[in-house]
Amino acid sequence: MDLDDILALAETAEPSPLELARARRVARTVQSAYDLSLADGYQILVDADLVDPLTAKVDEASRIARAAQLAKRGTITWTIGAGEAQGHLKWSDEMSMIFGNAPGTLTLTPEVLGEFVHPADAPAVREAVETAWAQHRPGDVTFRVIHPSGSVHHVHCDIEILTTAGEPSGIVATGVDVTTLETDRQERRRLATRRAMLCADLAARDLVTGLPTRGYLTDEVDRARRTTDGALIVVATEPATLLSAKVTDHDRERLTSDIAGLLRTIAGPGPTCGLVGPGLWGVLVCSPQQGADAADDLAHRIVDTFRRHLFTVQQKALRLSTCAGVVRFTAGVTATGFDLLVDGEHAAREAGRTSVAVQVLDRPAPREDRTERCRSRVLHAVATDRFALYAQPLVDLGLNQVTRHEILLRVRGDTGELLAPWAFLDMAERVGEILAVDKWVIDHALELIGQGAQTSHYQVNISGKSLADPGLLTYVTEAIRRHRVKAECLTFEITETALIENRNEALAFATGIREIGCQLALDDFGTGYAALAYLKYLPVDLVKIDGVFVVDICQSPPDQAVVSKLVELCHALGIRVAAECVQDQGTVDLLRAYGVDFAQGYKLGRPEPLAASLTTGPTTIELEIRFPDRHTALG
Amino acid sequence: MSGVDGSAALLPEPVDGEAAQRAEALRLKKSHDEEFRVFTEQSYHTVERILRARRWDREAIKDALQEAYLQGRVQWPKIRTYTEPMAWTIATARNKLLKEHDRRQRERAMPPEDLPPEAKPDIADAWEAQETLRTWLQQLPARQAEVFQMSREGFSNQEIARILGLADISVRRYKAAARQHLRQLAEQAGYTDSDNRRRPGGARGPR
The missing domain is CATH 3.30.450.20 (PAS domain)
Structure with missing residues (x-):
């Protein structure tokens, strides 16, 4: 069938009985309206042109x-x-x-x-x-x-x-x-663009497990405790045997994702599961009807299944030693979501310490106890050096080589295993003890850097909260002098997970730190509290775009828009730009095309223990450029 | 007092003049009523089809038609003498729609860029063919669609130019453009093969 056939077929269409009736109805209605006007003696206004269109004689x-x-x-x-x-x-x-x-x-x-x-x-x-x-x-x-x-x-x-x-x-x-x-048309076009560009809240999901993040679960618990009774289960898992050194980060991610999958299967569709820390899992059970026992049963079921299950890492069977803490709450409890989470973690740790499967708290702990416990945990960790420092390379996309390293913190778990610090830092920030941690990091990082050849440029994290401390600048200056570190080799990254507490003090620190030759960076830009106004009045040298804008950028027009325009904005302000979470070559190429100055991510280099990366000297740093990028750099 | 008087005056009996005049006026009205009814019933579908070639709201078209026919009835003694009363009806209804449309200044129907993609099964009967054509026509520039539909209804190029107020040489161009445009739309929807006319020297050969 083609157009001519369709035209021919349409030609044969006869008006349907319905359509015929409609024409008759119009004729009737018009006639009666006309007759009525005659009978009542009024004139129907004719505003139409009374000229026969076919015969009018004009040019x-x-x-x-x-x-x-x-x-x-x-x-x-x-x-x-x-x-x-x-x-x-x-x-x-x-x-x-x-x-x-x-x-x-x-x-x-x-x-x-x-x-x-x-x-x-x-x-x-x-x-x-x-x-x-x-x-x-x-x-x-x-x-x-x-x-x-x-x-x-x-x-x-x-x-x-x-x-x-x-x-x-x-x-x-x-x-x-x-x-x-x-x-109207422009508005429709805009709405269509908006629809196409609107994304799901990617930040709410953990990238490896697909489970809600700590922040998301905390908010969910906080929401639940205001309206319903319920319980929060915190499950702590760790390998029963120490993993061999050959186990890569990739294997660990696989294991984490396997655990997440199993947890989801056991918990079923009702409860909200989330990853609340390395080896720490939160399960929120809202059960006003089922009674508090439901949560305890679920906790036992999770622990039993986890203990019996054989996970595999590098084709070898692995058991997890598992225990859980349950904290019950009633509707309208004053403890916040974060408080409940901390109590749950504490209960889980208690269970591990006393070798029981599940430790149940009937109600949240008193506020003072909780704060005191958290404080002493942080301070104890600082005092006993339960940390290690790692360094992750940043690649200068213009020069196509590693020119910088970010110093990263690792926290030693109860069994001595090094863990990612975000859950620990969240707690330290919330109970106001982050300054002690930051000082530990500054002191030890600078010490290690001072011992090395100082051929790279080092980026050290400082919490936005710590900037409120008037003594911090003196502390840093003194540490730099004491460890004989070249100030121009240092950048301080302000992590914006917490609000900058004191704007004036932060500005004083930022100005002071640059006066002695160090540089200033804003970390996780675009997701935290950092406002665009900071770019105006804080003497920032580098902005690190948060990973949520980068991980999926090749497939995501919204991310492309944000990153490319942010680069433009920063460059116009004289600020360089780094991208976090770079995972593949396509992303590197795209970022380079946008003019991003530095890229950081597992694809470009994983975090290595700082001491090792420093003592091996500059030659190995160059060897770390494993990606065959030269051809892309040339064209 | 209208043109009816003239014919009544010609009647032979002046004695009974008044009554005869009234009888004659009544007879004339009756005949006009009948004539107009036939005209309406016969022309309505054509006029409606032409107006529906544009993306106008159906209800708006109905209202405009109703009004145009009513004014047509009022002025029927004059309009019935036109070369083609339907031409006047089309022009009148169309002008009403254009003015109404401007006054409200918004497109009631969906704009072409938002139309759902064609996913029609085979066109089985004349009605489906007509509906499909209409959806395609409504995606064309308004002038092309109107010209094309009018030529399908049997109007000559000159008539179309006069009814729609177009330049004489434009009509042919609009028609050709419309056909080309429609062919594209038909091909996009997968209607590419002629099924009853096999072209003898066709590039594809027999299959």
Whole structure:
């Protein structure tokens, strides 16, 4: 079947009985309305033109202008004058008004007309007219008109060629103001773009396990405790046997993701599960009907299954030693989501210490106890050096080599295993003891850097909260001097997980740290509390774009928009840009094309123990550039 | 007092003049009523089809038609003498729609870019063919769609130019553009093979 067949088939269509009835009804209604007007003696107003359109004897231009007038359209006609080469240009009253002029106030010339057309649209208008004239073919154009008052209107014109005795003799444009249509269309286009660009909240999901993150679960617990009874289960898992050194980060991620999968299966669809720390799992059970025992049962079931299950790491079976803590809460309890989480963690740790499977707290712990416990945990960790420092390379995308390292903190778990610090740092930040941790990091990092060759550039994290401490600048300055570190080799990254507590003090620190030669960076930019205003008044040298904008950037137009424009913005302000979480070559290429200065991610280099990466000297740092990038750098 | 008087004056009996005049006026009205009824019932579908070639709201079309026919009835003694009363009806209803449309300044129907992609099964009957054509026509520039539909309804190029207020040489161009445009849409929807006309020298050969 093709168009001709469809046309032919449509031709055979007869009006349906329904349609026939409709025509009869119209005829009847019209007739009775007419009869009624006769009977009641009133006249039906006829505003239509009473001229037979097929026989009226007028020239083409007037005929078109008249038809346009009846349809409230304006016309501009241009006819070749017999004598003058200029021709004759005139517009109808309606068109004059469309262009914002009272009828008859202007003598129309091409120049006058041109002045009303928006400069950006003038070439398009000229081209449309010239093409129509050259090809003897009707065309159309939509353009903006600037009224004498300055207001801008959208006008659509149909352009046609007039003929006299078969020869082209002029041009007529029939136009109408389409401003509202045009703004509607723009709005529709905008809404479509918005729909396409709107993303799911990626930050709420952990990248490896797909489970909700600590922040998300904390919020969920907080929401639940305001309205319902329930319980929070915290499950602590760790390998029963120490993993061999050959186990890679990738294997660990696989294991974590396996555990997450199993946890989800046991918990089922009801409870909310989340990853609340390395080897720490939270399960929120809201069970006003089932009673508090349901949560205890679930906790036991999880622990039993985890203990019996054989996980595999590098083709070897692995058991997890598992225990759990349960903290029950009633609707309207004053303890926050974070408080409940801390209590749950504490209960789980107690269970591990006393070798029971599940430790149950009937109610949240008293506030003072909890705060005191957290404080002493942090301070104890600092005092007993339960930390280690790692360094992860950053690649300068312009030079295509590693020129910087970020110093990362690792926290030693109860069994001595080194864990990612985010859960620990969250706690330290919330109980206000992050300064002690930051000072530990600064002191030990600078000590190690000072012992090394200082060939790289080092980036050290400081919490936004610690900046409120007036002694921090002195502490840093003193540490730099004591460990004989070159100040120009250091950048301090302000992590924006917590609000900068004291703006004035932060500004003083930032200014001071740059005066002694160090640089300043904003970490996790775009997700934390860091406002754009910081870029204006904090003397920032580097902005690190948060990983949520980077991990999926190749497939995500919204991320591309954010990153490319952020780079533009930063460069305009004299700030360099780094991207976190770079995972593949495609991302590297894209980031380089956007002008991103540094890239950091597992693809480019995993974190290594700091001492090792320093003592091996500069040669190994260069060897770490494993990716075959040279060809992409050249073209 | 209208044109009816003239014909009544010609009647031979002046004595009974008044009654005869009234009888004659009544007879004339009756005949016009009948004539107009036939005209309406016969032209309605054509006029409606032409107006529906544009993306106008169906209800708006109905209202405009109703009004145009009512005014047509009021002025029928005059309009019945036109070359083609339907031409006047089309022009009148269309002008009403254009003005109404401007006044409200918004597109009631869906804009072409938001139309769902064609996913029609085979066109089985004349009605489906007509509906499909209409959805395609409504995606065309308004002038092309109107010109094309009018030519399908049997209007000549000159008539179309006069009814729609177009330049004489434009009609042919609009029609050709419309056909080309429609063919594209048909091909996009997968209607590419002619099924009853096998072209003898066709590039594809028999299959």
